[in-house]
Amino acid sequence: MFPVSRPVNPTISLSKTSPQSLPVGQAVGARGIVKAFGAGDARTLALKGADFEAREGELHLIVGPSGCGKTTLLSVLAGTLASDEGEVQLFGTRLTGLSTSEVTRFRCRNIGFIFQQFNLIPTLSLVENVSVPLLLNGSGRREAEAKASERLQQVGLGGRERQLPTQLSGGQQQRVAIARALVHEPRLVICDEPTSALDSVTGHQIMDLLSGAARAPGRCVLIVTHDPRVYGYADRISEMEDGRVTGVHAGESLSSFIHSENRS
Numbered sequence: 062m063f064p065v066s067r068p069v070n071p072t073i074s075l076s077k078t079s080p081q082s083l084p085v086g087q088a089v090g091a092r093g094i095v096k097a098f099g100a101g102d103a104r105t106l107a108l109k110g111a112d113f114e115a116r117e118g119e120l121h122l123i124v125g126p127s128g129c130g131k132t133t134l135l136s137v138l139a140g141t142l143a144s145d146e147g148e149v150q151l152f153g154t155r156l157t158g159l160s161t162s163e164v165t166r167f168r169c170r171n172i173g174f175i176f177q178q179f180n181l182i183p184t185l186s187l188v189e190n191v192s193v194p195l196l197l198n199g200s201g202r203r204e205a206e207a208k209a210s211e212r213l214q215q216v217g218l219g220g221r222e223r224q225l226p227t228q229l230s231g232g233q234q235q236r237v238a239i240a241r242a243l244v245h246e247p248r249l250v251i252c253d254e255p256t257s258a259l260d261s262v263t264g265h266q267i268m269d270l271l272s273g274a275a276r277a278p279g280r281c282v283l284i285v286t287h288d289p290r291v292y293g294y295a296d297r298i299s300e301m302e303d304g305r306v307t308g309v310h311a312g313e314s315l316s317s318f319i320h321s322e323n324r325s
Contacts, residue, residue: 088281094147109304125301173242188222212240232263
């Protein structure tokens with residue numbers, strides 16, 4: 062459904078790792094991630110040497126109890142939060158050690174975000190909301206809105222381009238958020254609780270769209286979720302507890318994990 066993503070903007074100078082150092086098909090690699098908040102007696106370790114790996118062409122869920130570090134890990138992987146220790150690589154680019162401006166430019170071009178609360182701009186039309194990532198990457202307004210209209214058509218909102226977000230249901234707003242996240246053809250799509258506020262039917266429609274996005278060559282979708290209804294969409298599931306990834310489920314292990322969660 063979604064086009065293959067383009068390569069990283071060659072005008073941006075970024076640190077590249079050696080291809081020999083990367084597992085085949087690795088999209089995301091994180092090692093020894095430590096992140097603390099506060100200082101002194103109030104210092105709290107959110108991540109305690111977390112390791113994480115995700116592959117191209119997969120939909121990967123990160124699950125675990127509230128407060129275990131899921132969203133913090135997602136923020137570090139996305140480059141919106143700097144870790145205190147450890148290393149992050151995205152598609153062979155080492156984010157750790159890059160300047161803030163380099164990380165920002167890489168993120169704008171290569172990462173799409175889908176938030177639990179949608180984060181649409183209420184005073185902008187749907188097509189204007191979806192155009193934002195393209196405009197940030199230098200596209201002209203006419204070109205950006207043409208591509209945004211195509212994305213809205215793909216998520217079932219064709220013909221509603223000039224409506225405002227307040228005129229839509231929650232599920233429709235989430236579709237706009239997905240269109241916005243995918244319009245600039247990012248290599249990594251990051252989602253924080255995309256279905257928790259949606260009914261079952263709408264939640265599965267959203268997951269169908271994200272599953273289709275994950276299957277595009279060279280792309281990966283990461284989702285933090287508490288919603289066991291969507292576990293069956295995962296290619297792999299990473300479990301977190303107390304600031305670390307404690308288990309990764311795939312194949313038979315994934316089937317067993319989903320079965321046990323559905324029974325609980």
